Amino acid sequence: MNKCTVGENAEVSKTISESDIYLFAGISGDYNPVHVNRIEAEKSIFGKQIAHGMLVSSLISNVIGMKLPGPGTIYMEQDTNFLKPVYIGDTVTARVMVDEIINEEKGILKLKTQVYNQEKDLVIDGYAIVKYLERKN
């Protein structure tokens, strides 16, 4: 079995579209006007419509579930700090890095989980605890 090593990292990038925000609003039921109401969002401190924080952080789930450790990973904990807003059209990159091997035998890892925008601003910072039984990728 391939083991994960400290410092190993993987990432995924995506441009956040208007359709992402409206589909996520439908799934979650989070119709906070700052996400789905252009008029209200323009009056808010953000100045325009922003993506749901959890929509942006779902890209972390992508990297963990698809790449590092990848398929078969069990998500135990995610801590997320929302630092800056993400607007429609922003291109974000979610980066996951192995920070600590908590229990090598059980495959329990602490991952550093961050998301940047196209200006290289850190928009989300945090960590995840995951368990992987078998690494396939």
Add this chain to the structure above:
Amino acid sequence: MNKCTVGENAEVSKTISESDIYLFAGISGDYNPVHVNRIEAEKSIFGKQIAHGMLVSSLISNVIGMKLPGPGTIYMEQDTNFLKPVYIGDTVTARVMVDEIINEEKGILKLKTQVYNQEKDLVIDGYAIVKYLERKN
């Protein structure tokens, strides 16, 4: 302005559908087989397809953004512990409770954030830190 008080709580319930999972997979790009591949999911320790953890936790964002504190809330942090899997057809309830007034003047709160399934099993436990400038609901 209406203030939030410790112990105040709100919730939302939803049955997790197959379409939720497939739409969330499309938005996030998280195509982990345990979510989108029935054959692989049946071979996994879960026995059948499960919802993405962040799809389930998006209901917490719903309660915070829509009810407590509601529209205008700024999401600062979310810590999420994934305790049990959620399957297609499960009906989950996200419950948010004001746990601590961190800074009354700045409207900064610590919220207890939990999700239960229809068996009253706690599937997600955690907390959020939010800031609300003006409470409208």
